Amino acid sequence: MAVEELRPENFVFFGDDDENVAYDRAWFNIMRVHRKLLPEITKALKTCGINDPIWIEILLEVERSGAAGQPMSALEDKLSVPQYALSRHVSRLEKEGFLRREFIADGRRKQILFLTEKGSGAHDQIWQTYGDAMRSELSPHLSTDEAYALSWLLMKLLA
Template identity: 30%
Template sequence: MSKPSTASVDRPAIEQRVAPTGLVREWRDLMARHANVTCALEKELQRRHRIGLSEFETLDRLVDAACETYRMSELAAESHLSQSALSRAVARLEREGLVSRSMCTDDRRSIFVCLTDKGRAAHADAAPTHREVLEQTLR
């Protein structure tokens, strides 16, 4: 017995597919918009400043916090990065001298991140690019 060709399998043609509606459509539109903005930010931040979006977002949160130290677990929750993704971003920032990490003396499980002067300068340099791309892609 021979296998049916893929052309003979009863699948709806692309033109006959039903377009998603309601929440599914909203979700897909949101995901497409997010991907568009994220890709544009990543590309321009890398090209102009040699910094990734995760690293910039981490610096941006540290600048916004306006505090000496920031607990990694709180930073992960606010930056919408997983703990491991944030750890990798912070490690890259630390290698570049843009942040420093320290252990909490009261709770050895907690790690604090501190923005350095070099990190403040890198953020100040890249922030206009970030805001410019947001303006271009979200408006």
């Protein structure tokens, strides 16, 4: 279906008796697409020493924060990653030499993340591989207009 056909009246072909089923369909298809596309993209990133696509997002956000560093609590919110999972990824990025963290004693356990020499610019170095993998998985199924439309719809879910 072309982007210009993405109107509610064109979705009657599903034949659902209950229009609420649309939300079920949306959810299950988001999850299935994620499971289908993630393995190949992850495989490509591993050739660059990146074991999980979330690592790219973490490195990018820490790089964007500059010399002040990236507070871990703010990163949880930006990336919609629970604290325990983010902490695990940060530990792995530390072990691989991409990040370092400083603990700030301010009455709370506050952590600030900084790029190491290895992590500095890593996003730029890895981006070509990541971009190629994403395009390889998506471009056979979506035109650029459809990719923009899908991006817009998904961003609505993040708002």
